[in-house]
Amino acid sequence: MERLRVLELYSGIGGMHYALTESSVDAEVVAAVDVNTTANEIYKHNFPNTLLLPKTIEGMTLNDFNKLDFNMILMSPPCQPFTRIGLQCDVSDPRTKSFLYILDILPRLNKLPRFILLENVKGFETSSARDALIKTLTDCKYSFQELMISPTCIGIPNSRLRYFLVAMAPPGSFSFQTTAEILNGYPEATSSDRTGSSQIPDGQCGGCSSETCDNGYIIYKMETARDLERKRSQDKEETVQRLKEFLEEEGQGMDLEPYLLPPKTLLRYALLLDIVTLNSRRSVCFTKGYGHYVEGTGSVLQSRADVELETVFKSIEGLSDEEKLKLLSQLKLRYFTPREIANLMGFPSHFTFPEGISIKQQYRVLGNSLNVHVVAKLINLMVT
Known part of the structure; x- marks a missing residue:
């Protein structure tokens, strides 16, 4: 040809x-x-x-x-x-x-x-x-x-x-x-x-909403038994790679602290977050509002592998905001970096952003890409 x-x-x-x-x-x-x-x-x-x-x-x-x-x-x-x-x-x-x-x-x-x-x-x-x-x-x-x-x-x-x-x-x-x-x-x-x-519908977070979930018993974090079973099934799908294969390594010139979710976001949106770990084999669709809006814009990463997610969320019920924040902070929840999202979307390592393109702009253009x-x-x- x-x-x-x-x-x-x-x-x-x-x-x-x-x-x-x-x-x-x-x-x-x-x-x-x-x-x-x-x-x-x-x-x-x-x-x-x-x-x-x-x-x-x-x-x-x-x-x-x-x-x-x-x-x-x-x-x-x-x-x-x-x-x-x-x-x-x-x-x-x-x-x-x-x-x-x-x-x-x-x-x-x-x-x-x-x-x-x-x-x-x-x-x-x-x-x-x-x-x-x-x-x-x-x-x-x-x-x-x-x-x-x-x-x-x-x-x-x-x-x-x-x-x-x-x-x-x-x-x-x-x-x-x-x-x-x-x-x-x-x-x-x-x-x-x-x-x-094994797919999650685009634009939906992993949490339950009145429009998308069954009326089953909420176990924790607004998660029903059906939600949890779906996510666990996805994480067992061995033909899908683990998220850690696409992540940047902290300590090699990369400071991930700026990507930690701020206290205000943790307190207000914790129950709505779709939380994944290094070993997860799933993440929800990243949209152009990622990093700016929370609900339905993409997953966040639990950096601490030695803290049990379910235990934290079951323990925060009825606590003061200060006590809730202390427990939620143990998870070290953070946003995926623009480079990590680019990796998940198949962009090669030599793809870079020119100087002057803000993090918000990077998230926006990646969310609009393919x-x-x-x-x-x-x-x-x-x-x-």
Whole structure:
């Protein structure tokens, strides 16, 4: 196959670019397009030789697209129009405008791109935007497959369930049998694949809420027997790596003290935290609000392995705030660092942030990104 010329739309911090590199497919990114100034600064820092167009996609003309002479599109359109927090405004959300513009441009290109890969949040699959995408691909005679994939199915201890679509222009076909159904996992997955039971729904903390939990007896920390059994089952899943494989080591120029949860957060949100340990084989989805908001934005790490979590939470009932804080502090609960989250999301060790990018900004752009390993495998399946 000739070398692929790739157009990276909504390029963010370069997750698609890193996935393309990891896939070992013979390809080059001819242009990356994004309007976010912080993400563009990070992208340029890590890919200084790639043409980066800091503009809106709607600001590119049909001629601009044709001049790039690309035969693959990698894109991750804004997810907010399809999330509960984003109010699920779908195609009426202004942030969907650029994606609809791409669908309008696609059939009018001088040459249809041979491959298209799209990533978005769970919820996109039931949207009108998705319906418009499928109609455009069908009208252009593309073969395509929709999938729901989380990193847990390739052994990464982080639940980040996402919608994916891979498409191929005629002639030719994929190396796997396509289906009109949305696959749960990769195309070669069997009915016994792990991609279902070992995942935690994105955007939910491990604690119980009135909307998501059963009415069972709360054992401790607002955890029901069902919650605890699910987490223990995940931690026994030996095909998933332990979290300690992705963590930074304290004492080698890395001070983890700034990442400890402050007293105010411990007292107010302790019962809502999803707490994991070094040996856990799970963590919930990290979102752009991690480190700033607590509930539903990602797991926190218990640094002290010699303190029993259940004992601490059963002991704080009825105590004063001062006494509660003394016990909770024994756990040494801390946030994952941006580097650790990048590790879980598959970014290589040479990926770095330029000076001047705050910790809050780092969490934000990582929460908006994708899992590199998951996409790399998809690119291989699509092109092979």
